[in-house]
Amino acid sequence: MDTLLSQELLQRSQNIRDAYHNLEINHHGEKWSVEEDLLALSNDIGNLNRLVMTRKGRYYDETPYQLEEKLAENIWWLIELANRLNVDIEKEMESFLSEKEQLLKIVNK
Template sequence: MTGIKSSTTGSGAEHDPAQQTLAHADATALEVRALYEQIEQRILQRTWTLPELAVGFTNDAAYVGRLVLAAERTWDIDGDVDAELKHKLAECMWWLFVLADKLDVDLPAAYAETMQKIGGGLRG
């Protein structure tokens, strides 16, 4: 893999509440992924590959598009649109943490760095 996962020690990240929250979400996402892997091993005798994980993410991300249309009342779905939208957006975050782990990307650190870079550029 890419080998770009980095430690946040000494970077100031340990004092950044947003990054700490993302780091906690990352750890929780990987715990849930481990539970799915146990089910996959039992049923498939293997775990999902990186491409299979990516397809799972793109499927859920595409459904977010339909839910946005439903929230705008241009697409009809069964069920509670707001609840479904919250669930799918959270699930998409989960997928991102899982994919980042498989690609050896420290997503909380990458997010903080990217937002700082984009924000700095926008502020002038």
Template sequence: MTLNEVNEQAKEIRSRYHELEKEIHGSVWTVEEDALAFLTDASLIGRLTMDNQGRWPSDNRDILPSKIGECVWWLSVLANRMNINFEDCVKDFLEERLNSLE
């Protein structure tokens, strides 16, 4: 799957969640609320990583791969909501890092 395909699917999924948010709360989450949700999932990855490495017990160890995927999804969502090209973000970052290590 390409980053562009990830991005397109992320938009579709987020659109569906926006509909659910409108139904439940009367409005969609703000960009700031999306960022907080991302940080919550990223923090959970930290704990699950500790569990994976035998440093913190967890009853949810099987969800680590899903949470990693969810964080990629959130990053795509955040980029889209702030009118930043997700694919370019990743590509430019990787190129900059590779160039800095040469």
């Protein structure tokens, strides 16, 4: 089975989070908690929602972000939360996809 996320992408993700943790420690005396990480993800999901609505003509563009970068950032946050919560996200994605494929009778070629 090919890995869903390459080890290189996972390591780069972790390196970026480590750098942010260093900034958090420098500015606040400690790194963010998992709950603070989740709050940051929630904020980014709200920005993503506005960007999608803007793309679909249902909202006006007021965010300084691009849809594509915000989508990638949200995936990054999920990877980092999985890491901090000791969840093997690759294993869980494989399990989730396999269960849904079986339920929906999807045959992979």
